[in-house]
Amino acid sequence: MAWQRQETLGVSPLREILGRLAxxxxxxxxxxxxxxxxxxxxxxxxxxMMRYHLGWADRGLQPTEARAGKRLRPILCLLxxxxxxxxxxxxxxxxxxxxxxxxxxxxxxxxxDQDAERHGRSTVWSIWGVAQGxxxxxxxxxxxxxxxxALFTRPDVPGERAVTVLRRFDxxxxxxxxxxxxxxxxxxxxxxxxDDYLEMIWGKTSALLAFATEAGAQLGGxxxxxxxxxxxxxxxLGLAFQMIDDELGVWGDTRVTGKPVGADRFQRKxxxxxxxxxxxxxxxxxxxxxxxxxxxxxxxxxxxxxxxALLEESGAQEFVRRLADRAQAQAMQALVQAxxxxxxxxxxxxxxxxxxxxxx
Amino acid sequence: MAWQRQETLGVSPLREILGRLAxxxxxxxxxxxxxxxxxxxxxxxxxxMMRYHLGWADRGLQPTEARAGKRLRPILCLLxxxxxxxxxxxxxxxxxxxxxxxxxxxxxxxxxDQDAERHGRSTVWSIWGVAQGxxxxxxxxxxxxxxxxALFTRPDVPGERAVTVLRRFDxxxxxxxxxxxxxxxxxxxxxxxxDDYLEMIWGKTSALLAFATEAGAQLGGxxxxxxxxxxxxxxxLGLAFQMIDDELGVWGDTRVTGKPVGADRFQRKxxxxxxxxxxxxxxxxxxxxxxxxxxxxxxxxxxxxxxxALLEESGAQEFVRRLADRAQAQAMQALVQAxxxxxxxxxxxxxxxxxxxxxx
Numbered sequence: 001m002a003w004q005r006q007e008t009l010g011v012s013p014l015r016e017i018l019g020r021l022a023x024x025x026x027x028x029x030x031x032x033x034x035x036x037x038x039x040x041x042x043x044x045x046x047x048x049m050m051r052y053h054l055g056w057a058d059r060g061l062q063p064t065e066a067r068a069g070k071r072l073r074p075i076l077c078l079l080x081x082x083x084x085x086x087x088x089x090x091x092x093x094x095x096x097x098x099x100x101x102x103x104x105x106x107x108x109x110x111x112x113d114q115d116a117e118r119h120g121r122s123t124v125w126s127i128w129g130v131a132q133g134x135x136x137x138x139x140x141x142x143x144x145x146x147x148x149x150a151l152f153t154r155p156d157v158p159g160e161r162a163v164t165v166l167r168r169f170d171x172x173x174x175x176x177x178x179x180x181x182x183x184x185x186x187x188x189x190x191x192x193x194x195d196d197y198l199e200m201i202w203g204k205t206s207a208l209l210a211f212a213t214e215a216g217a218q219l220g221g222x223x224x225x226x227x228x229x230x231x232x233x234x235x236x237l238g239l240a241f242q243m244i245d246d247e248l249g250v251w252g253d254t255r256v257t258g259k260p261v262g263a264d265r266f267q268r269k270x271x272x273x274x275x276x277x278x279x280x281x282x283x284x285x286x287x288x289x290x291x292x293x294x295x296x297x298x299x300x301x302x303x304x305x306x307x308x309a310l311l312e313e314s315g316a317q318e319f320v321r322r323l324a325d326r327a328q329a330q331a332m333q334a335l336v337q338a339x340x341x342x343x344x345x346x347x348x349x350x351x352x353x354x355x356x357x358x359x360x
Numbered sequence: 361m362a363w364q365r366q367e368t369l370g371v372s373p374l375r376e377i378l379g380r381l382a383x384x385x386x387x388x389x390x391x392x393x394x395x396x397x398x399x400x401x402x403x404x405x406x407x408x409m410m411r412y413h414l415g416w417a418d419r420g421l422q423p424t425e426a427r428a429g430k431r432l433r434p435i436l437c438l439l440x441x442x443x444x445x446x447x448x449x450x451x452x453x454x455x456x457x458x459x460x461x462x463x464x465x466x467x468x469x470x471x472x473d474q475d476a477e478r479h480g481r482s483t484v485w486s487i488w489g490v491a492q493g494x495x496x497x498x499x500x501x502x503x504x505x506x507x508x509x510a511l512f513t514r515p516d517v518p519g520e521r522a523v524t525v526l527r528r529f530d531x532x533x534x535x536x537x538x539x540x541x542x543x544x545x546x547x548x549x550x551x552x553x554x555d556d557y558l559e560m561i562w563g564k565t566s567a568l569l570a571f572a573t574e575a576g577a578q579l580g581g582x583x584x585x586x587x588x589x590x591x592x593x594x595x596x597l598g599l600a601f602q603m604i605d606d607e608l609g610v611w612g613d614t615r616v617t618g619k620p621v622g623a624d625r626f627q628r629k630x631x632x633x634x635x636x637x638x639x640x641x642x643x644x645x646x647x648x649x650x651x652x653x654x655x656x657x658x659x660x661x662x663x664x665x666x667x668x669a670l671l672e673e674s675g676a677q678e679f680v681r682r683l684a685d686r687a688q689a690q691a692m693q694a695l696v697q698a699x700x701x702x703x704x705x706x707x708x709x710x711x712x713x714x715x716x717x718x719x720x
Contacts, residue, residue, distance in 0.1 A: 011380035046541040112491035139537035170505040177499035181406040
């Protein structure tokens with residue numbers, strides 16, 4: 001959600017740089033469009049549901065000009081490849097796989113969290129039912145893998161690098177499922193600590209960003225040391241990004257609307273401010289937060305205000321900012337050490353700064 | 361379900377040959393056990409749910425001696441490899457991937473069909489909820505791919521053959537999703553004809569069996585012609601198998617209990633006898649079948665009797681048997697032409713005969 005939030009707030013260094021990144025986004029989308037085109041008329045609706053989710057079809061499955069995603073993950077992959085090799089095109093299969101995997105996980109997350117809307121549009125399952133929703137996600141998962149096989153047809157990609165990218169991709173998909181498992185399991189747990197939280201967001205957010213930059217460097221022909229640095233860059237970027245997202249989830253819209261984003265999920269999900277507060281508070285404050293947070297009913301505006309007051313009492317906002325700053329510093333340090341070259345290197349630095357500077 | 365059915369009927373050439381195939385089953389299971397072992401304690405329950413589904417853990421996630429599956433798909437893969445090369449071990453990664461993919465699809469099918477039980481055991485989602493059920497299936501899907509990477513560590517598997525197997529596997533996963541899409545879509549359609557049905561079961565059943573035998577031959581170092589023959593064998597075996605399964609679904613247990621298996625799904629699902637009858641019948645018989653088949657409420661015993669009478673009036677049983685016999689003949693013909701060698705070749709012929717001879 002946070003990818004959009006900045007616009008709501010009227011701040012737009014991210015939007016500005018995204019404008020300059022349009023050629024990369026278009027190159028990824030051209031590759032993805034090809035993949036989500038039905039091989040026969042009989043399965044047109046399956047591919048139509050995938051295109052709907054990606055923002056290219058309306059609920060009648062007709063082509064539409066609806067806003068598509070920002071494609072930040074695949075763009076990071078392409079920029080990393082160009083910053084190490086001077087060209088981005090050989091990373092297109094990996095970039096497409098990253099975006100399809102991300103969207104597969106959104107389709108399934110929406111079912112798992114029973115979210116009927118995403119960015120103001122009805123989710124796949126809420127239109128076509130849970131059964132087709134699950135299967136549409138599965139098909140996109142399969143397509144993500146199929147996207148990668150184009151690597152083997154490129155003369156500029158050595159076979160062993162392509163094989164490594166496939167293996168790392170598959171390990172990433174498993175990390176994603178492990179992160180999702182923890183996220184769901186934490187909903188029912190009261191004893192989640194910061195280490196648990198970090199393990200969860202590592203799988204849910206960092207692993208895919210780490211793969212995006214690692215694969216870009218791998219396909220750019222980088223050295224092992226550079227590849228490891230780009231991986232660390234993506235990984236720390238993901239951690240910082242998720243923490244800032246969590247902060248914005250509580251205090252972002254509050255600054256505009258006086259109400260936190262999605263009070264309902266804020267109630268169930270173990271975001272970093274809540275994890276911190278549940279650990280840091282004691283006595284009657286801890287009991288009150290636990291009671292409010294565990295309530296079956298949606299919270300009233302007044303109760304939401306109490307939750308935020310308790311989070312602030314625990315020093316959650318400063319805590320989250322400190323951790324996010326540390327992850328951000330690690331990301332930028334790894335990027336500097338990786339020494340990205342040329343125009344793409346410059347864009348990579350700017351994009352990372354804009355992403356992390358959505359703050360707070 | 362049909363894999364079990366024969367035992368219920370007390371006929372056991374399949375069970376007899378399965379006894380002799382135990383070493384292959386054990387080799388596959390050893391590989392799969394390694395894959396479904398948690399990398400850290402924090403995700404133990406995720407792997408526990410996968411082991412539960414595979415029959416190796418109870419609902420408390422403790423190890424159990426519960427009956428595991430027959431592993432027919434991976435065994436076909438191993439036998440094909442041995443029948444072309446004299447050894448089966450190099451096909452173990454592909455065989456494990458086949459079994460994990462099959463089980464991923466069962467975990468998700470159970471949610472999509474809202475089946476609370478499978479073979480008398482509670483399904484994953486019915487114990488741990490839809491959200492964890494979806495994610496557990498996703499994790500098994502990821503593990504299926506990870507299983508294949510072991511091919512690249514084997515000196516007896518040329519890299520290009522390993523790459524081909526990975527690509528064909530990914531194409532198979534997409535075919536599976538397309539078949540599942542059709543199966544779900546057909547529930548709401550009255551105009552499904554035999555060609556539609558064949559396309560659906562090709563994706564749901566044949567594609568994975570075709571991959572199993574194709575990959576076995578590919579990894580056994582077979583020629584392109586042999587690989588194509590083994591693929592055709594697996595494909596036709598899958599078609600015949602599914603048709604016999606559909607026949608048994610209506611008349612199998614009826615011969616023992618007087619009642620068809622699972623009258624409820626028999627009501628929703630477009631199995632071959634029903635597809636034939638809906639096309640072949642006209643006038644009041646067609647109307648009556650359509651009404652009974654489309655009923656919202658579970659059918660009474662009397663109504664089930666009427667459905668079967670109408671299927672018989674349409675000549676559905678003879679029709680299904682004729683189509684199954686044709687697919688069976690094609691499977692056996694392809695197998696003979698492929699000329700499988702040695703003890704494994706003999707087992708392959710016997711297993712195919714036993715599978716198809718569950719009949720009718």
